[in-house]
Amino acid sequence: MPQPRLPLPPEPAVYHGLCTDHYPWTEVTSDLLTRQGQGLSAVFDAQQGPHWARFVWVGGALRGGFTAHGEVGWAQAMAGLPRARVSLTPLPPAVAETLWTARSGTPQPLEEGWPAGQARLEGGRFSGVLLAPGACSYWQRGRLLAGTLPEPGAACEWLGEVAPPPSDAELLAFWQELLAATHRHTSLDEVWRTVCVRLAAEHPCLDPFAREVTLQGGRLTVDPSVPAQELLPALLAAFRASLTRLGQPLAELPLGNLPDQPEWQAAGLGAA
Numbered sequence: 001m002p003q004p005r006l007p008l009p010p011e012p013a014v015y016h017g018l019c020t021d022h023y024p025w026t027e028v029t030s031d032l033l034t035r036q037g038q039g040l041s042a043v044f045d046a047q048q049g050p051h052w053a054r055f056v057w058v059g060g061a062l063r064g065g066f067t068a069h070g071e072v073g074w075a076q077a078m079a080g081l082p083r084a085r086v087s088l089t090p091l092p093p094a095v096a097e098t099l100w101t102a103r104s105g106t107p108q109p110l111e112e113g114w115p116a117g118q119a120r121l122e123g124g125r126f127s128g129v130l131l132a133p134g135a136c137s138y139w140q141r142g143r144l145l146a147g148t149l150p151e152p153g154a155a156c157e158w159l160g161e162v163a164p165p166p167s168d169a170e171l172l173a174f175w176q177e178l179l180a181a182t183h184r185h186t187s188l189d190e191v192w193r194t195v196c197v198r199l200a201a202e203h204p205c206l207d208p209f210a211r212e213v214t215l216q217g218g219r220l221t222v223d224p225s226v227p228a229q230e231l232l233p234a235l236l237a238a239f240r241a242s243l244t245r246l247g248q249p250l251a252e253l254p255l256g257n258l259p260d261q262p263e264w265q266a267a268g269l270g271a272a
Contacts, residue, residue, distance in 0.1 A: 004068060005054055006099060006129055007136040008043060009146035014088040025078045028086055036060050041093040046077060046084040053077040053084075056100040059093045063100045095146045098138045098160075102129045105159035114150040120162065122265040128160015142265060166263045168228035174263035175235050176220045181255050182239075183218025186248055195241035203234035213238075236268045
């Protein structure tokens with residue numbers, strides 16, 4: 001069963017609340033067909049009394065229509081809402097697609113609330129819609145696309161998909177790939193050893209003499225006995241300190257798709 005209409009992001013409408021008594025359905029249909037040929041991405045809403053229908057286009061393709069009772073076709077909507085008030089709101093294609101996908105989802109509580117739950121949405125590459133009193137936002141792969149974020153402390157629900165957090169093994173493999181990619185751009189070995197000496201008091205596994213964590217030729221090697229809860233914060237601290245010492249902004253590193261991987265946020269690099 002489709003959900004009630006989700007609030008739209010605050011985007012300017014092409015038209016809003018026009019009555020089909022004055023803007024007939026035939027003209028509405030003709031206009032939409034023209035816009036569809038131009039690559040329309042938008043939401044079309046029709047309302048007559050308590051009854052409504054919503055249609056979604058993405059990149060010139062009509063995804064379909066629905067009401068509070070289920071899927072609906074265009075001809076059926078025109079017949080059922082002959083004197084409707086109609087609105088057309090353009091949206092970025094990713095937002096329109098997210099809205100369409102979420103139409104029949106079941107809301108799940110975000111146990112952490114807001115903003116504590118933001119880390120889980122980002123780390124889990126959340127794609128879907130986040131709902132809270134007075135707020136509705138659209139997300140794709142852990143990034144905010146559009147909409148209004150909840151107030152601090154608000155209870156939230158989400159429609160979509162949240163992936164489980166990466167495992168410790170996946171995070172270690174990610175760090176190995178990240179350090180190798182960074183080393184290809186700017187040599188890390190010497191500065192890594194220097195910062196590890198300084199950080200060893202706070203992160204003992206970085207002590208160069210213990211050789212529990214080593215970097216040679218950009219290749220990260222870790223003693224299997226080092227627990228993840230000690231290792232992962234140490235790697236983040238050493239990486240940040242190395243980039244600072246090199247004067248190398250993280251955003252300017254040629255890292256390919258590494259920033260798009262779920263491990264990026266889970267490793268703490270969103271704020272690095």
